[in-house]
Amino acid sequence: MSRHLLLTAWAFPPARTSGVYRAAGIANAFVRAGWHVTVLTGPAALFRANEVSDETLLETIDPRIDIIEVPLEHHELSTDITEWSRTRARQPEFWTRRRLRRDQREFPEAWYGSWAPPLRRTAEAVHSARPVDLALGTAAPYVDFVPGEHLHAKHGVPYILDYRDAWTFLTFTGKPPAGLTDAVRRRERGLMRSAFQVWFVNDPIRVWHAGEYPGSASVMRTVRNGFDLPAHASGPEALGVPHRDCSSGPLTFGYIGTINFGAFPLDEVVEAWRTARLLMPPGTRLVLRGHLGRTGVGSPQLMAALAEAEPLGIVYEGPVKRSRLAEAYQQFDALLLALPSGPGVTSGKVYEYAATGLPIVSVHTPETPVGEVLDDTDHWHAPRSLDTADIADALLAAARQVQSTTVEDRRRTISSGGRWERTRILAAAVADVEAALDARSRA
Incomplete structure (x- = not known):
């Protein structure tokens, strides 16, 4: 049986937001390498309702990929007030405070932390139906790392953290973001400590993290973005x-x-x-x-x-x-x-x-x-x-x-x-992952 990748990406086609092309490229690259791929993503209806979708992007997704939409009431994209709770509709300030407290309790990321419990449940169900060999979360949001963290803790599944940005420093200035908490630092430190690999889109971001987490530097990789070929392109x-x-x-x-x-x-x-x-x-x-x-x-x-x-x-x-x-x-x-x-x-x-x-x-x-x-x-x-x-x-x-x-x-x-070209870049990254998994199984 082929290896099974569980990929978590808040935004996936038809969404057209930041990071979608990378997430789609990663999913396609593993399928081309012979993997079975399951994607956990946010509800497409949220992106469609807010006109941040492009239906033609669905044509770029290999039909063998299984896509599971995991629900989340989003603070910006959930705009249908008929689906809001009575508290949100009548007492929006109270709802906001309560929601942010719940976010921090579940995962230290405002507005997305509450996505962690359904992600864990869904990841567990996927793994029960077909054992996951590798989990990969592509962030931001950083709650995308939760399924890998969960499956590793419960079942020993290796996971990859894919950073398109940085969680604990600003790529514009190199300084910590306002409001950076000890909870975020601790969570990132723990995620880094147990990661199978950590991917970054450029060398400066990788080098910064290697300095911050030297014990994980050996598993850090620069896996660049790339350009995507038009449909039916010959080369x-x-x-x-x-x-x-x-x-x-x-x-x-x-x-x-x-x-x-x-x-x-x-x-x-x-x-x-x-x-x-x-x-x-x-x-x-x-x-x-x-x-x-x-x-x-x-x-x-x-x-x-x-x-x-x-x-x-x-x-x-x-x-x-x-x-x-x-x-x-x-x-x-x-x-x-x-x-x-x-x-x-x-x-x-x-x-x-x-x-x-x-x-x-x-x-x-x-x-x-x-x-x-x-x-x-x-x-x-x-x-x-x-x-x-x-x-x-x-x-x-x-x-x-x-x-x-x-x-x-x-x-x-x-x-x-x-x-x-993105396919070339990701093919090399997938080959590196497969070699590392083979070495791990022989150890």
């Missing part, structure tokens, strides 16, 4: 944008990704673009694509800022469905990689950008670890700082590269970007 070059002659005429710079007010560096982008466009071919534009915030409805401040940018040739053209991603990239001549800055900040988008082969302009501070992916390429234009002049210089350098790029240049950069 990793499928996102590559073919070369076209741009030696004259207007250019189109593009950005694809979520635009969060306060996180997306819109002010810096606008001011640098205002300077650079004066030296670019007339009619050159910057096209922004993606959802506005979590729900897709931009705040009044964001909408006002986007409207003010339109006369500068900065236009917002809405989100892109996953199935139309390759087509969207082919409308661009260069890309803008605008990210929140920080020593531990990572982005799945950087891998996708690399796969296009297009020139890339970064808008983030130098310590943001994008260089782990792009540093050995010649189509990455990283400003020395977030000063307007530095970003404008990077934009102009990219424009010059667009105008001078040859067919062979584009072919080479597309080939280089293909190494970041």
Whole structure:
């Protein structure tokens, strides 16, 4: 009988929130390696009701994967008041205080701690029906680690902690988050102590945790994000944008990704673009694509800022469905990689950008670890700082590269970007897990 993975991910397709692509990729990677995979996830109805779903994402999931939705009354996504308790409807402040106390009692994570008991019960039922050989939780939320913790304590099942972010430090600053409690520190310490492996999306986050938990450093791995191939793609070059002659005429710079007010560096982008466009071919534009915030409805401040940018040739053209991603990239001549800055900040988008082969302009501070992916390429234009002049210089350098790029240049950069295809990265991680499990069974 094939090995059985129990994967826990609060958000899983059709949800389109942060981390969904990684969770889906992990599930698919283990199935491709011959595993039986069961996924515990939040109710899809919550994401659908709040317009944070994309039904086309279901097409990316291997049909052999078993998906079990585990209920949770969510403080933001459970918006149907006819399903609320009388206490929540009549006394919302009392309900909130009581709910947060219950969260902390069950697992030290506000709003998600109450998910721990149903996760334990469901994990136990899954294991009883078909013994689990490995449990993996991909976080945040960190309550996703609970099924692995439970099955290890009760049945000796090994577990993997997959960190897409950090629980006890801020990736933007490297400092502890406000309100960090001793309960969280103790829980993380215990989880680390018993983990079979611990995965991180980049080296800075892994190195920080290795310093904090040196006894677990040997089982820590950097398992990067990557880009996902379009459906029915024949190879990793499928996102590559073919070369076209741009030696004259207007250019189109593009950005694809979520635009969060306060996180997306819109002010810096606008001011640098205002300077650079004066030296670019007339009619050159910057096209922004993606959802506005979590729900897709931009705040009044964001909408006002986007409207003010339109006369500068900065236009917002809405989100892109996953199935139309390759087509969207082919409308661009260069890309803008605008990210929140920080020593531990990572982005799945950087891998996708690399796969296009297009020139890339970064808008983030130098310590943001994008260089782990792009540093050995010649189509990455990283400003020395977030000063307007530095970003404008990077934009102009990219424009010059667009105008001078040859067919062979584009072919080479597309080939280089293909190494970041998610299937390749996760296949290596799964092989490492299997080797470690084999060694464990022989010991």
